[in-house]
Structure formats: C-alpha cells, structure tokens
Amino acid sequence: MTARNHRDALDRVLRTTIEPHARQVDDRGRFPRQNVDALARAGLLGLTLPTRHGGAGHDLGEAVEVIKRLARVCASTAAVLASHYAATAVLARHAEPDLLRAIATGHHLSTLALAETGNPGLVPGGRAERGGGVIALTARKNWVAAAGEADSYVWSSPPAGAGGGLSLWLVPAHAPGLCVPATAEAVGLRGSATATITADPVRVPESAVIGADGATAQALIEVITPWVCALQAALALGLMQSVLARSVECVTGPQPSWSRWQDPPTRQPEVRADLARMRMKVDTGDLVLTDAVQAHRYADGLQRLLEARALSAENAIQVAELGIKVCGQHAFREDYGVERRFRDAHTAAHGQLTAEQCLDQLGRTTCGRPLLQVP
Numbered sequence: 001m002t003a004r005n006h007r008d009a010l011d012r013v014l015r016t017t018i019e020p021h022a023r024q025v026d027d028r029g030r031f032p033r034q035n036v037d038a039l040a041r042a043g044l045l046g047l048t049l050p051t052r053h054g055g056a057g058h059d060l061g062e063a064v065e066v067i068k069r070l071a072r073v074c075a076s077t078a079a080v081l082a083s084h085y086a087a088t089a090v091l092a093r094h095a096e097p098d099l100l101r102a103i104a105t106g107h108h109l110s111t112l113a114l115a116e117t118g119n120p121g122l123v124p125g126g127r128a129e130r131g132g133g134v135i136a137l138t139a140r141k142n143w144v145a146a147a148g149e150a151d152s153y154v155w156s157s158p159p160a161g162a163g164g165g166l167s168l169w170l171v172p173a174h175a176p177g178l179c180v181p182a183t184a185e186a187v188g189l190r191g192s193a194t195a196t197i198t199a200d201p202v203r204v205p206e207s208a209v210i211g212a213d214g215a216t217a218q219a220l221i222e223v224i225t226p227w228v229c230a231l232q233a234a235l236a237l238g239l240m241q242s243v244l245a246r247s248v249e250c251v252t253g254p255q256p257s258w259s260r261w262q263d264p265p266t267r268q269p270e271v272r273a274d275l276a277r278m279r280m281k282v283d284t285g286d287l288v289l290t291d292a293v294q295a296h297r298y299a300d301g302l303q304r305l306l307e308a309r310a311l312s313a314e315n316a317i318q319v320a321e322l323g324i325k326v327c328g329q330h331a332f333r334e335d336y337g338v339e340r341r342f343r344d345a346h347t348a349a350h351g352q353l354t355a356e357q358c359l360d361q362l363g364r365t366t367c368g369r370p371l372l373q374v375p
Contacts, residue, residue, distance in 0.1 A: 006056055009042040010066060014073055022074040025191035026340055031149045032191050035077040040106025048085055049092055054104030060089075060227060061293050064234040071238025072245075075344040076191030078238060082231035083111040083145040083352070087154040089227045090168065090219050094210045099152075099170075112224070113141040113153040113171070113197060115352045122220055122228075122353060124156040126199070128167060135160050135208065136177075136201035137169065143188060143351050147195035148173075148180040154224075155199075159214030166217040168210035177202040189347055221371075226296050228353045229305035233289045236312035236348045239341050240282045243323040246336045247275060250327040271326055278322050281315040288312075303365060306358045313348060313355035320345035 017038040025032045039045060048063050049055020063085045070078035087110040088103060102108035114122045116139060126139025137157055144153065153171040160167065171178065179198040188194025211219055251265035265271045288311055292304035320342040324331045331338040349355040361371050 006042075006044065006047060006058070006062070007065075010039075010044060010069060013038045013042050013044070014069065018070070018074050018077060023334065023337070025074055025076050029190040031146070031193040032074065032077045032080070033149070035074065036080060036109060036149075037106075039077075039081065040109075043104075043106065044081070045084065045106045045109065046088075046104030048088055049100055049104050053092075053097060053100035055092075055100070060230055060296060063227075064230050064289065064293055067231050067234040068238040068241070071235045072242040074191070075235060075239055075341070075348065076189040078235050079189045079192040079194070079348075079351075080109075080111075080146045080149075082228075082235055084109055084150075085231055086224055086227040086352075087112050087152075090154060090210060090223045091170070093219070093223070095170065108151045109146060109149070110152045110154060111144060111146045111150040112228070112352050113144045113155045114220075114224070115142045115144075116140060117142055122156065122225065124158060124166060126157055127201075128157040128160040128169075129201075130160040130206065133206055134203050135169065135206055136203050137171070137199045138201040140196055140198050142196050143194055144197050145188060145192045145194050145351075147193050147197050149193045153178075153197075154210065156220065161213050163214055165214030166220060167213045168216040168219060169204055169208045170210055171199075171202060171204055171208065175202045175204055188351070189344055194351075221302070225353065226302055226305050228351075229302075229309040229358065230289065230293055230296070232348065232351055232353065233285070233292075233305075233308040233312040236316035236345065237282070237285050237289060239345050239348060240278075240285060240312070240316050240319045243319050243338060243341050243345070244275075244278045244282050246338050246341070247278065247323045247326045250330045250336055250338070251275070265326070274322050274326050278319045278326075281319050285312045285315045302371060303362065306362050306371070309353070310355045310358040310362065313358075316345040316348060 018035050046055035047058050051057040067078050067082050116125045119125045129136045151173050155169045155171045157167050159165045177199055181195045289308040292308040295301045295304050323338045324342055327338050330336055365371055
C-alpha cells in the first residue's frame with residue numbers, strides 16, 4: 001500500500017466511521033471497537049509491518065502522520081493505535097510470521113504493558129520465574145491502553161534466568177492469571193480502555209519470549225522508546241491542531257451572543273494574540289517532531305524524540321487552556337469539543353512514558369549522565 005493509498009483509506013475511515021462516532025466514544029467512555037475494526041479492514045493495523053508479511057512497509061514517519069490525523073478527530077482511537085504501532089515495531093523484528101500476518105490482515109491488535117508504579121521510565125519490576133517450560137510473570141502494569149480489548153500485550157520483566165538485563169514477552173489476552181478490571185477505571189483517554197492490569201502470576205510458555213531472555217534492553221531503548229515518544233508526541237500535536245481549528249472556527253463564525261457595543265473577537269487584539277500563541281506552539285511542536293523523526297536513527301535521535309514528546313505534551317496543555325480562554329462560553333459547546341480536548345490534552349501527558357519522565361531523562365543528559373539506563 002503506497003503512502004497515498006493508505007492516506008486515502010484513512011480519509012474514508014475518518015469520514016465514514018470515526019467522525020460519526022467520536023462524541024459517542026467520549027460520552028460513553030467505551031472502547032471504539034467499530035473504529036478499530038474499520039482501521040483493520042483498511043489495512044492500517046499493518047501499516048508499519050514489512051511487505052513480506054503482508055504489511056504496508058511504512059516507517060515511523062507515516063505512523064506519526066496517521067496518529068496526528070486520528071487525534072484531531074478521536075484521541076482515544078489514536079491512543080489505541082499508537083500503542084499497537086509501538087508494540088508492532090518490536091514484534092516485527094522477533095515475532096513468528098503467522099502472528100505478523102494476522103496483524104497485517106487486521107486480525108490481531110497488540111498493545112504495550114511496560115510501565116509500573118515506582119519504577120523510573122520503562123524499567124520493569126515484578127518477577128519472572130521459570131519452571132517446567134513455563135514462565136510465571138508477576139507484576140502490575142499501569143496505563144495499558146486497550147486493556148481487555150487487545151489480543152496480546154508486549155510485557156517487560158526482569159530476566160527469568162540468572163544475571164541482569166531485561167526481558168520482553170508476548171502475553172496473549174487469554175493467558176491464565178492475567179487480571180483486567182471488569183469496568184473502566186476512568187484513567188487515560190476516556191474511550192481507550194486504559195487500565196492497570198495485574199499478573200498474579202500470569203503463565204506463558206518459554207517460547208513467548210521476544211528476542212532472548214535478559215537480552216532485550218536494547219530493543220526497549222532503540223525500538224520501543226523512540227516509537228512511544230514519537231507517537232505520543234503525534235497524539236498531542238493532533239489534539240493541538242484540533243483545538244486551534246475549533247478556536248478559529250469559534251471566533252470567526254456567527255456570534256449571536258456578542259452585543260452591539262462589543263467588538264467581535266476577530267477585532268480584539270488580545271484574542272488575535274492568543275490565537276497567534278496557539279499557532280506558534282502548534283508549529284513549534286510540528287517542527288520539533290518532524291526533525292526528531294527524521295533524525296531518530298542518528299546518535300542523538302532518542303534525545304530529540306524525548307524532547308518532542310515532552311514539548312508536545314506541555315504545548316498541548318497550554319494550547320488547550322488558550323482554547324478555553326479564546327472560546328469563552330462557547331468552549332463548552334458539544335459541537336466545538338474544546339472542553340473535551342482540554343481534558344484529553346492533560347491526560348495525554350501521562351501514559352507508558354510520561355512527559356515528566358522524558359524531562360527527567362533529558363535532565364540527566366544536561367547533567368552529563370547517560371539516557372535510559374536499564375539493568
């Protein structure tokens with residue numbers, strides 16, 4: 001599938017499925033299954049898989065564009081697909097061909113289960129114990145998108161064997177011992193089914209290892225973290241672009257509430273200045289993210305992506321706050337959706353790798369310390 005073809009396919013899905021259901025997803029806080037199914041039928045779950053496995057063969061840059069466009073319409077759907085793409089990035093290197101074909105044909109949705117309370121960045125805690133050809137994983141994973149809805153989880157743990165390092169496992173949704181909340185926990189973007197899931201323990205075969213036991217720290221640093229940073233930045237950027245567009249629509253459209261003796265918003269310098277501030281934050285975020293994606297394979301690529309993630313998260317909150325200010329009472333109208341995006345922008349600063357954790361890592365480099373040390 002060429003870039004033009006998949007963008008046309010995304011246009012159709014946005015127009016026919018996601019836009020009509022966006023408000024429903026938010027109001028009800030339900031997982032957007034119809035949106036995910038439509039993306040699957042359009043071949044977008046396999047966007048970044050190699051063509052030899054039936055995927056479209058596109059790179060991180062195309063995934064970023066898809067997430068930005070989705071986030072402008074439905075941030076919950078964008079969050080689900082962003083986690084799937086990040087999980088797929090490492091599965092493409094290590095998973096069996098049958099699984100990759102299932103993803104490419106839209107029959108398998110994956111997600112990340114990496115973050116844990118009290119552990120810095122994506123460094124895992126918990127336990128992994130081997131016995132009788134089975135691995136018993138014990139942990140509580142936070143901010144897992146599509147919890148209870150995904151078909152598999154890319155799960156991090158200390159190694160099951162002796163020595164240091166880090167291991168990744170492919171945990172099927174039906175694995176015994178995997179506990180997912182029966183009802184939404186009201187964390188994350190409202191329709192993204194984001195929750196804390198528990199392995200107490202969850203049992204998987206030894207063959208579920210991604211790569212080799214204790215030898216996937218580099219995969220976390222070189223593959224998963226860059227994709228998480230770029231796609232979370234894209235989600236925040238899409239939200240910013242949407243708030244700006246809605247704000248412009250609000251101040252330039254009919255305003256029956258304005259009195260005859262009050263200037264309309266477009267004639268008020270302070271309103272125009274706030275719109276300019278919003279535009280600068282959107283454009284800055286876009287430039288930084290574009291530069292980081294283009295440079296992500298170079299020596300300082302990860303640092304740039306961490307910067308893009310942190311900057312976009314902070315800018316999204318500031319743009320959303322300005323959107324509330326500019327639109328005034330109209331910000332709370334359902335048809336504008338500015339209030340919803342205000343909440344989403346604050347929520348998007350959290351997740352598998354939070355904006356604060358990115359800032360902490362960047363602070364390490366400022367002090368001359370290395371990025372993302374793992375055992």
